[in-house]
Amino acid sequence: MKYFIQFLIAILLTALSYFIASVLHSYGLSIWKALIIGTTVVLVGAITEKMKSPMWLIIFMPFPIGMLLLFVFLNVPPLDWLFTYLTTLVIYTIIHIIMSFFFKFHSLIPAWKLS
Numbered sequence: 001m002k003y004f005i006q007f008l009i010a011i012l013l014t015a016l017s018y019f020i021a022s023v024l025h026s027y028g029l030s031i032w033k034a035l036i037i038g039t040t041v042v043l044v045g046a047i048t049e050k051m052k053s054p055m056w057l058i059i060f061m062p063f064p065i066g067m068l069l070l071f072v073f074l075n076v077p078p079l080d081w082l083f084t085y086l087t088t089l090v091i092y093t094i095i096h097i098i099m100s101f102f103f104k105f106h107s108l109i110p111a112w113k114l115s
Contacts, residue, residue, distance in 0.1 A: 007046060010107040013095050014038035018070060021088035025080065033073045041066045
């Protein structure tokens with residue numbers, strides 16, 4: 001049950017980073033699209049982890065999936081998409097730092113435990 005709750009929290013926090021980044025860039029990605037991206041990205045990471053892949057692959061695998069889905073859902077020029085994605089990564093990293101350091105929640109970036 002603990003894994004499932006952490007899985008859901010990771011989905012919500014990942015989706016939140018995509019949603020906030022799109023709002024900051026005035027594209028307003030809808031919440032359901034952000035949830036689809038968050039679910040897919042976390043699911044790919046979880047499947048890669050369950051296959052006992054090396055940590056670098058667990059961290060790398062979700063990136064192209066998130067990038068592609070964001071590009072498809074935003075439907076904006078590539079440069080605008082790139083800035084939105086980079087903003088997403090910054091927000092995601094800030095969320096990870098807060099969750100890892102204060103709440104000992106390491107599911108967002110498993111190899112980077114701050115507590």
